[in-house]
Every structure is written in structure tokens, then in C-alpha cells.
Amino acid sequence: MYDNLKRVLIGKPLKNEESDGQKYGILWGLPILASDAISSVAYAGQEMLIVMLPVVGALAYGKLSLISGAIILLLMILTLSYRQTIEHYPNGGGAYIVAKDNLGTKAGVTAGAALCIDYILTVAVSVSSGVEQITSAFISLKPYTVIICIVMVGLLMVGNLRGIREASKIFGLPAYAFMLALLMLLIFGFAKIKGGYIPPEPTIKSLGEPITLILLLRAFSSGCTALTGVEAVSNAVPNFKTPSVKYAKTVLLLLSLIILVLFGGTSILANIYHVVPGDRAMLVLIAEQVFGHGFMYYYITITTFVILIMAANTAYSGFPLLLAVMAKEGFVPRQLSMKGDRLSYSNGILLLSSVAAVLIILFKADVTSLIGLYAIGVFISFTLSQAGMFRKWLIIKGKNWVPKAFINGLGALVTTVAVLIIAFTKFHQGAWIVIVLIPILILLMFKVKKHYENIRKQLKITPKLLERADINNKKYTNHVIVPLSSVNKSSVRALKYGTTISDNVTAFCVATDEESAAKIQEKYNELGTDIPLIIKYNPYRKVVEPLLDFIESAEYEYKKGDIITVILPQFVVKRWWQRLLHNQTGRFIERKLLKHKHIVVAVMPLQLND
């Protein structure tokens, strides 16, 4: 039943060799990887206004373009920086790999931890903002915001479990539709003003205070979220068709140009049209003024919603890949490096979906609340990545190393400043959570690494071990114990199997009172076997403890190095619900017994019809 459901939801298994066909070129690579950065147009500008409007009122509009300009400058520097990264790291891994290679393991793991948090927030913020667009246009849906968000995360999860290529086809076209939508908004928006349209005066409840530096910096911190997603391209270089470096660099450049036009343009429009976001989303409010409640209004709303869902999808490309890289090096559980039936990293996808869903529920899908946690993770990884590249040039030098080092050094410097600004101005708005969480994650990752290292050492085959084991000539001395709760067909089979694998078989039974003991003994005698039956009393109706006590007692003879095989009969029923009708104590006993190294548990099935 589970298998069928899985097939319907995620499709038939793909072979390993089909992996290569799932890669993409510029046409599909751009919409998939760019959507995170492009879509932030929907919230970055809006959140800057939400910071400033309640404090300084209409004065905010004038400052919007100024701060947006600063952010676009930052984007330019990052784009140049990251093109150099792509060139030198064609196998991807982004900030994690770059920091690890050039600044050491600790810096790498720090970048990894920061990125993990970033990806999760990308999903939470993008989905919440996407649904906010819809509820801004269809206000009756507002009460269902959280539920709609969770459904969206569910769809993303299923879509991504189906594999990469199908994802690009599903999410490819709407990205272009969104770019077209915003381009139309810009063109008609500016044309309308040229045509003599005068926007209504905004009604803003504000404190009417003067503009302060700290306020501008807080707005800047919110606006920095516009740059999240730029690094996705450098992480995903191996997902491109060959020549992947060339494709990736082109996609990154295109991406930056698109952000420049859309983010810059909408900031200016918001300024001109004097929109007041809060209950409703900024882009929807601008579209309402430019187009009224016509086709274009709904077209913009819906494509914005879709691009934001796609942005969340970007994280579904990046997060599992990052974890797979880190898992191969032992910093996160190994299961995260295994591809599922459909060649996607299923465990990473499931992890991302569930944590993002929890965040959405905790923060009630409120973009302004979530934005406080966002950006800091990304900017920490930006900084480490740029610093890593900077250090690389200092060491390897090579052709034109000075300008290259200058670009990456500048990148590292400006992003460091941004990290400090965000940490300081957003501390109380949620940044503290991330600041606390990152060191904890780093600690855990090193603990996991250490565990795997220890295990590897313990499992290693040494010549001494081989010599002592002497597989070909030496055997274990094997004792068998068959625990019985009643005497039936499966006991007969278990006892017979016992005599097959050992000459030393004991049947063992725990009774709560003498009456039931006598009953068992009588039925056992009917079997006519010469295998001894040991009956122990236990008032607590426990099985494992008396068995272990018996094994360790003087009554039972075994030497160090011997193996004791405990045979557990298990009923195998035809239908899943019938399993509910039988004790699952077998599993429990198995786990307790396996804690003792000299015990092997042999589970002997008995198939039952209805």
C-alpha cells in the first residue's frame, strides 16, 4: 500500500545512468536558479517600507531609492565575485567548499551551517510571501494563510521527490511569465505617470519622527534579502550541462541584470505611487493603481505568487546538494548523501520541507516576522566565500591575481559590514535566534564527524584481527536458546532450527505463576523432545531480563568468545491491519538482546493465512 502511494506521488524509479540527462542549460537553468533572487523583488522593497513608514511617514519614499541603490551596488560586487568562484569551482559546493578549501574546515562548516539556515528560511519566507500576494488580491482567503502555505510546501516536496528535470519543466515557464509581468508593470507604471496620472496621497499613521541613521540601516538590512539566492548558481554548477562553467557564469550575469531592472524599477514605482504595504503586498498595491482590477492585476498577482513558490524551489535544488556534500565528508548523517528512487536526495528534501513547515506555523506565515531571521545566514556565507577566494589569490597568485584579489576582497569587506549591520539592527527581530543556532549547528556537525571517524577506526580490518579470526579454520562455539511463550507450531520449527545450527539447545520460558508454568511444561512434554526446558518466574511479566539473568547465571555454561543465538519465532500476517492484532514485543526483545555482543538474534518467520 505504501509502495503504491509512493509510486503515484513520486513516479517510477530512475536508473543511476539516467542521472546525466536531468541536467539543464541556460533556458531552464535560469528560471530554476534565478527565481530566488528575482522573486525577492516581491518582499525586499516592501519590507524596507514597512520598517520606515510607521516611523517617518511619507519621508520614507524618498529614501527608498537611495537604499535600493546601495543594495544594487552590493549586488554588482557580489556578481563579479561569484563569477570568479564559479570559474574556480566547477564542481559546486559554493560557500562551504570555498571556505573549507581556503580558510580551513571550521570556516567551511560555519558556512555550511549558515547556508542550511538560509535555505530553510528561503522556503519559509518565499512561500509565506507568495501566499501573501494571493491573499492580498483575494482577501477572503486571508484566514487560511497558514494552511495554504503548508499545502504549498507539501507540493514542493512531492514535486522535488520526483526529480530534477521534471521540476525544471513544471517551474520553468512561469518564471518567464513573471519577468514579463513585472516588465509590463514597469512600462505601464511609468507610462501612466508620464500620461499625467497623479497617485492619491497615502494615508499613513506614523510617528512623524526625523530620519535617523539607525532607521536607514534597519531598512537596508531588510532590503538585503533582495540578494539572497545569488549564491545558488555557484552551488549548482554541476547541475548544468557541459560546458557547465560557461553556462553558470552566463546565468549569474543574466540574473544580476534582471534583479537590477526589476528591483530598481519597482522601488522607483513604489516611491512614485506612494503605496502603503502591510495588510496587503506592495506589488499587488502598485498593480492595483496601474491596471485597476483588470486582467493584468490578476496576472501580476498570480505570476508573483508562482515565482515565489519557485524561489522556494531553488532551496530544494541547493539544500539537499549541500547536505549531500557535507554528508560525504561526515559532518551530517550519511543518509543525506543517498539518492532516492528518482535520483533526488530524498532525505534532504524531507528535512527541508518539515523544518520550513514548522517555521511557517510558528511565525504564522508572517513575512515581516520571518524576514528578521533571514539574510544573516546568507551574508555570513557570502563573507566566508569571498574571504576564501581572497585568500586563494594571495596564495596561488597567477595571472592577473591583483585585480581578482581586489574584487573578492572588496566582496568580503562589504558583506562583513552587511553582516554586522544586520546582526545589530535585527537582533531583537529574530536575528538572535540564528546567531544562537549557528554555533550549536557547528558543534553538532563536528560531533557527528567525530562519531563517524571513531566508527571507521573500530571497523577497520587489521592483519591482527584477520589472524585472530582465522575465518577458514576456526568456528565460533554456538549455543542456542529458544524462548517460548506458549507451545505451538512455531515453537516446533524454532526448536528444530535450533538443533540444526547447534548441539547445545535450551528452551526457555517465563511464567508469572506456578499454574501457567505447569500448563506449559505439560504441553512441552507432549512434543517428546529431549531439549531441556527452563522455566523462570517473573512477577513483573518481563521476558528479556530473566533471560539475560539466566544466561549470566552459573546455571548456564558458556565461555567468553562463544556466541549465543536466541531464536525468536515471528508471525508474518497477510494484511497490514492484522499486524495490529499481534504483540510487537519481538522487535522490543530483539533490540534489548542485541545490546549484548555475544548474542545473535535469529528471527524465524511463520507465514499465516488470514
Next chain:
Amino acid sequence: MYDNLKRVLIGKPLKNEESDGQKYGILWGLPILASDAISSVAYAGQEMLIVMLPVVGALAYGKLSLISGAIILLLMILTLSYRQTIEHYPNGGGAYIVAKDNLGTKAGVTAGAALCIDYILTVAVSVSSGVEQITSAFISLKPYTVIICIVMVGLLMVGNLRGIREASKIFGLPAYAFMLALLMLLIFGFAKIKGGYIPPEPTIKSLGEPITLILLLRAFSSGCTALTGVEAVSNAVPNFKTPSVKYAKTVLLLLSLIILVLFGGTSILANIYHVVPGDRAMLVLIAEQVFGHGFMYYYITITTFVILIMAANTAYSGFPLLLAVMAKEGFVPRQLSMKGDRLSYSNGILLLSSVAAVLIILFKADVTSLIGLYAIGVFISFTLSQAGMFRKWLIIKGKNWVPKAFINGLGALVTTVAVLIIAFTKFHQGAWIVIVLIPILILLMFKVKKHYENIRKQLKITPKLLERADINNKKYTNHVIVPLSSVNKSSVRALKYGTTISDNVTAFCVATDEESAAKIQEKYNELGTDIPLIIKYNPYRKVVEPLLDFIESAEYEYKKGDIITVILPQFVVKRWWQRLLHNQTGRFIERKLLKHKHIVVAVMPLQLND
């Protein structure tokens, strides 16, 4: 960790022999078993008013005492009937046993299904009503109603997992406190009126329609909930100290007298004081008028709350016991008949708690909504129980059988009429759910019974089976397969164990490509063993399917009746979190393999340090 938590919550394990000491006499038996019936004073009268007030307005008050009188008459008949039941069924089991003994299995199972539903609703209704008392006095708690209810169910669960006697001590005294509280309310309530107090005119929004028969019957149906819980005493006879029959009969009689006084008295008070329940509970409203917001007001509110929680506790005595009886006969899963560490039927307690919690959440802890589902289950079981007793007298006859048969016959008749009235008048208010659910439950119970019967037959040891098995002389032919994913210390142990239990050992490995196959083969060769290694390719990275294919292929030789032992090495780690760092595929492989009857899975542990 789990073990420690369990100890703190539910206490240390009790021995079987301690079971007897947990029984109770009249002093503790009365409050524990009576609370369900007594506490219904808090909602039965109130719900009658809620049915009538909106339709007929103040006219309702006059009819309240009339309907209450009818219900008290019903109570008298039931009490006489049930005293006869207790006498003839000292081992308890109530309606289920009585119906089964005298009317056949189907009637018994029907009564059992009806009682199951009744017990669950007892918890849901009593807890919801209890919390309603509190939120009526402390109105600021109203928004947290559902959460408080769930916490209460949780406390009841933990309390009952700790065992019977401690439950009686915790819940004993407050029951008397409640009786005292209501007695005070009656005395001061009547005294205040005698003293000349004139209650304010009620402000009722009503349709002002005339009183119709159907309306009176609907009110009667709601009022019938006052009688739920009367049967608890006859179910729990074996929980009394010896002489248990005498104690039980006395408790039942005392119980009826107390209901008569409290239910009758408060109905009259509600009539005199013209209270309008709905947003706030009836008893709290009466207490407010009689005592104002003084000590007695809060005393009554809180003791009412506590007695209602105790009423829910009654179901915690009855439900698990009923299920244990039914489980022993195979109608419900066997696990429900097993006593936990503290000698309580843990699984029944957990089941009751979870279903009641779900109901409370679904119905938002609204007493009026839940009451629509209540009563019908109880009255079906009343009817079957009385009818069973009636039939008993017709068959066994004996001393004074005619008046005895008359009493039980009358009981059966009036309860049948009540069932029809409730089913008809409350159909749309939720009774339909129960009417649909009971046949489904009955069907399931018979299905479970049939499954256990089939299993019993299949497990039976026949002389033919013994002869064919010939445990002492014949052995299985045992083949061993050791699946490897890599070559390490645990592989060495598994291979050595394989040669210990069979002369026919094969190592088996699934590779995704030739490169990894060559690597494994090379490492395997270093072991220097003569056990053959079979490598199969599987592009889907699966293990079980290629292994089963290999076993069934011509390449692998085995005969029908042979056993194939598959040895699975398993890492056993020290700390629980480390388990998350290792594949749990072993479990999965084990389950798939065990579906094949010729395969035994031997799990060989390897203990790892950190």
C-alpha cells in the same frame, strides 16, 4: 531515557501479587464509581433547559421538574434491575457479559461496542463540562477551553497508568467535597427563597412557541445523560474487597439516593432561580445567585469541576476492564488484555485517552454538541443487559423468579423506549454518528475474532505435524548468505558465524557499477577466505530484490524445505542520537526477507564505542 521518564510519570513496577491490595471498599468505591452518575447533575438539567429555553422561553422552567421526575423514575427502575445483576454476576463484565450469557454472542458484542462508545463519551463530555464550570467562573480562561481539556485528559491518563489504588486516594476526597457542596447549595438555595428572596426575571431570547411533545422528548433525551454511569458499579464488582457483591449493591443503592437528591434538588432550584445556561454553566449561575461571588461560589465551581474530572476517571476504571474481558475472548486486539508495569491495563488507558482527546478537539469541547452523541450508547447497553436478565429468569426460574423477571423486564422495556426516543429526537444532533459507528465496530470485532480463530487453528500442534517434524532426529538443511555493503570488521564476524552454523556459506554484494564492484572484490580478497562472493549489479541501488532474485535463480541451489539463513550485521551504538547517524535499512531488509518462509534472518550485533 524513555525508561526514566516512564518511572517518574507512572512509578515503579508492581508485582502481580500486589494486585489484590489495590481493591476498594464502600468508602473509596463509592466516590470512584459514583462520580460519573453524580456529576451528571452538572450537565443533565442544564442541557434540558438549553433544549427548551430558546423555543418556549420561561415556560421551560415549569416542565423541568416534570421531566426530571420521569428521569428519576427511570433511575429507580434501573437501580432495582442492576442490584439483581450484581448479585448474579460477581465477576463483573456488566452489559457485555450479561447480554452474551443470556442473549448470545451477537447481543454481547453489540453491548460491548455500545459501551466502548459510551466510555469514550463519558470522558469527552465530563472533561468538557468540568472545564466549562471553570471557564464560567473564570471567564478569562474561556479561549483556552480545548487546551485545558486536553491537559486534563493527559493527567487522567498518567494517573491511571499509575494504578488503581493511588487513583482512589487522589480522587476520593473531592467526591465527598462535591456532595457537601451541592447539599449546601440546596439548603441555602431553598432557605434564601424561604427568607423572601425574589430572583430577577430572566432575559431569554425565545421563539415563544407552545410546548410540544417532541420538544419535551428532546429535553428528556438530554436529561437521560443523568443516568449514564449507573452501570459502572456492576461492571466493577471484582474491584471491590470481599464480600464484593454486598459492597457493590450498597454502593449502587447509595449512589441512586444521592442522584435523586442532587439531580431532583438542583432541577427545582433552577426552576425557582430562573437561570439561563448557555455561555455559562447552570450550577455556577445558581451558586452565583445563592452565594454571590464569595467563598461558597468558588467552592461549588471547583468541586463541580473536580467531580466531573473524576467522572471521566470512572471510564478509566470501566473501559480498560471491558476491553480486557473482550480481548481475552478475541474480539479486540490481545494487547488490550495485558496489564502494564503498574497492574493497570495500559493499552486500554492510552486508547481511551487518545480517542477522547480527538473528540474534544473535533467538538471544540462543547458540551451541548457532545451530548447529542452521548446516552444512546449507554441506553443500548442498558436495554441489552436488562433483556438478558429477563431472559435469564425465564430460563432458570428459581425462587421468586416472577417479581425478579418483572423488574428486569420493566427495565428492558423502559430503556428500549428511551433508546428509540433518543435515536429519533437526537438523530441530527449527532446520534446518527453512533448509530452508524456501532454496526461498524461490531463487524470489526467479529473480523478480529475470526482472525484469532484462524491463527489458533494454524498454530495447533497435531500428531501428524510432530511426526513429520521429528525434532529429535531430523534437522533442516541450512544455507547461509551474508550480504555485504562493504568489507569491514563486522563482515569478518558475520562470515565466521556463517561457517559456524552451516557448511554452505555465500557472501553477497549489490553494486551500482563495475568500479565499486572491483573495489569490494579487492578488499574481499584480502580476507583470504574461500567463501565465494557473488556480486550483482542493480542500477536502482536496491538490496532485497537482487538478493531474492539470486536465491530463486538457477545459480543458487536449495531444495524445498531447506532453510536459508541471511546474516545481517548490525551496528549497536552507545547513545540514542547516534542511531540517527546510521542507516536503518537493516530493519527494512529484515521485514522484506521475513515474508519468505524459507528465510531466517540472523541479526549479528557489533557494539561500537562512541
